[in-house]
Amino acid sequence: MSRASDRAYAIIRDMILSGDLPSGAKIGEEALAEQCGVSRTPIREALNRLEAELLIRRNDTQRSFVADWSIDDVEEMFELRGMLESRAARRAAKRISWEQIERLKTHHEAIGKAIHATKPDTHSFIEHNHLFHGVILEASASAQLTNMLARIVERPIVHRTARNYSLEDLERSHRQHGELIAAFEHHDPAWAEAVMISHIRRAFHAYANVHIDQRLPDMSQAAE
Amino acid sequence: MSRASDRAYAIIRDMILSGDLPSGAKIGEEALAEQCGVSRTPIREALNRLEAELLIRRNDTQRSFVADWSIDDVEEMFELRGMLESRAARRAAKRISWEQIERLKTHHEAIGKAIHATKPDTHSFIEHNHLFHGVILEASASAQLTNMLARIVERPIVHRTARNYSLEDLERSHRQHGELIAAFEHHDPAWAEAVMISHIRRAFHAYANVHIDQRLPDMSQAAE
DNA sequence: CCGAAGATCATTGTATACATTAGGCTGCCA
DNA sequence: TGGCAGCCTAATGTATACAATGATCTTCGG
Numbered sequence: 001m002s003r004a005s006d007r008a009y010a011i012i013r014d015m016i017l018s019g020d021l022p023s024g025a026k027i028g029e030e031a032l033a034e035q036c037g038v039s040r041t042p043i044r045e046a047l048n049r050l051e052a053e054l055l056i057r058r059n060d061t062q063r064s065f066v067a068d069w070s071i072d073d074v075e076e077m078f079e080l081r082g083m084l085e086s087r088a089a090r091r092a093a094k095r096i097s098w099e100q101i102e103r104l105k106t107h108h109e110a111i112g113k114a115i116h117a118t119k120p121d122t123h124s125f126i127e128h129n130h131l132f133h134g135v136i137l138e139a140s141a142s143a144q145l146t147n148m149l150a151r152i153v154e155r156p157i158v159h160r161t162a163r164n165y166s167l168e169d170l171e172r173s174h175r176q177h178g179e180l181i182a183a184f185e186h187h188d189p190a191w192a193e194a195v196m197i198s199h200i201r202r203a204f205h206a207y208a209n210v211h212i213d214q215r216l217p218d219m220s221q222a223a224e
Numbered sequence: 225m226s227r228a229s230d231r232a233y234a235i236i237r238d239m240i241l242s243g244d245l246p247s248g249a250k251i252g253e254e255a256l257a258e259q260c261g262v263s264r265t266p267i268r269e270a271l272n273r274l275e276a277e278l279l280i281r282r283n284d285t286q287r288s289f290v291a292d293w294s295i296d297d298v299e300e301m302f303e304l305r306g307m308l309e310s311r312a313a314r315r316a317a318k319r320i321s322w323e324q325i326e327r328l329k330t331h332h333e334a335i336g337k338a339i340h341a342t343k344p345d346t347h348s349f350i351e352h353n354h355l356f357h358g359v360i361l362e363a364s365a366s367a368q369l370t371n372m373l374a375r376i377v378e379r380p381i382v383h384r385t386a387r388n389y390s391l392e393d394l395e396r397s398h399r400q401h402g403e404l405i406a407a408f409e410h411h412d413p414a415w416a417e418a419v420m421i422s423h424i425r426r427a428f429h430a431y432a433n434v435h436i437d438q439r440l441p442d443m444s445q446a447a448e
Numbered sequence: 449c450c451g452a453a454g455a456t457c458a459t460t461g462t463a464t465a466c467a468t469t470a471g472g473c474t475g476c477c478a
Numbered sequence: 479t480g481g482c483a484g485c486c487t488a489a490t491g492t493a494t495a496c497a498a499t500g501a502t503c504t505t506c507g508g
Binding site for chain 2: 048
Binding site: 003004005038039040041042045061062063 | 491492493494499500501
């Protein structure tokens with residue numbers, strides 16, 4: 001997209017993700033325009049995008065606020081992501097090319113290095129993890145899945161999840177990626193789908209354990 | 225949303241749905257502004273919304289075109305809709321109130337009347353069908369499901385599907401709605417989910433039979 | 449003293465003018 | 479004659495000014 005509105009989008013999103021703009025905070029277009037150094041026009045475009053991604057809510061009179069995510073929202077988000085990503089994996093398994101599998105392996109190795117550095121390189125992990133899933137989405141060849149998942153993956157929780165992974169979590173995630181690659185090499189949709197479901201659900205529980213010690217959600221309903 | 229940008233959105237969407245703007249047609253902001261009687265600013269907002277709904281595509285240089293939907297895209301759309309709506313139905317079954325069930329019954333009756341009028345009232349059918357599914361979405365109490373389905377339901381194919389329903393299709397749809405209400409009255413998530421899946425898949429096949437006589441898609445893979 | 453109504457202020461919606469950039473046309477050169 | 483280069487045109491991106499609308503504060507009446 002355009003330069004200014006993209007910058008504004010990135011800046012505002014980071015302000016929300018970093019907690020600089022706390023949940024429920026009022027968002028004024030003019031104030032943001034000043035902070036971002038652009039006019040209100042690109043700010044408005046950025047706010048529309050952020051609203052579509054549910055990072056921002058608007059009250060009945062179009063005033064914007066930072067959305068607050070309850071634990072139930074987070075759980076629902078992970079489940080939707082699981083549905084969509086597993087479906088993408090199934091489609092990808094039928095269509096993925098050897099070139100795409102090679103790229104998966106490249107990111108897979110990079111993640112391995114990031115984990116086993118003297119100190120785990122979380123930033124590199126997140127980066128290549130994102131690219132890894134991006135290749136699968138590309139291989140799924142579904143504009144609609146891509147469209148929907150794009151809105152989910154950039155959300156606060158997904159970022160904070162990986163940041164709080166233990167070494168064990170990181171290694172488990174890495175192993176699951178390896179399993180996904182194997183499923184793709186065999187072009188086995190059911191296998192890829194199953195691994196992906198497991199992968200996302202594991203991520204949810206890693207998040208839940210860190211962020212809500214007091215409440216272990218009853219998964220018997222949700223996970224079924 | 226705002227008055228002018230909403231009107232612009234509705235006008236442009238109708239131009240696409242009616243085929244006035246055919247697939248692949250170039251979309252110029254200024255030309256549309258003139259046709260809609262507003263300035264480019266609300267037009268741009270409308271185009272962003274339509275792009276998010278995949279009714280419009282943008283090339284690498286931000287120029288807009290009417291998206292073309294292949295039969296595979298349509299199939300994928302129905303499957304995504306099935307996933308999301310069945311999930312909404314499951315959630316709704318756990319949470320739906322008697323007041324909401326009453327509203328479902330109201331729309332159910334209205335649909336019945338629309339079907340059995342001297343000449344089936346397609347417009348009324350579509351309207352109350354939309355409201356019926358809207359109540360379920362409301363009862364699901366998931367902002368994220370609502371958000372995602374809102375983008376899908378307004379798409380060209382969904383509209384054209386009902387328009388081409390035979391009397392038999394209409395009655396079958398009506399019966400399935402009745403079944404859904406029963407599932408909700410018993411607060412049975414599995415039942416509601418199953419009926420909804422069947423409901424959406426039936427809609428897909430009704431669409432496919434009308435629009436592609438030449439190719440009956442191999443559902444063994446997709447439906448699975 | 450409390451409540452309601454009106455005015456003022458703040459914020460968002462729209463229009464227009466300007467900047468920037470991609471695409472195309474024409475003319476020159478090989 | 480074909481291809482490339484530079485200008486020209488058209489379309490999008492951004493800023494700013496203005497309009498409309500909702501919120502808040504003040505004041506007047508009960």
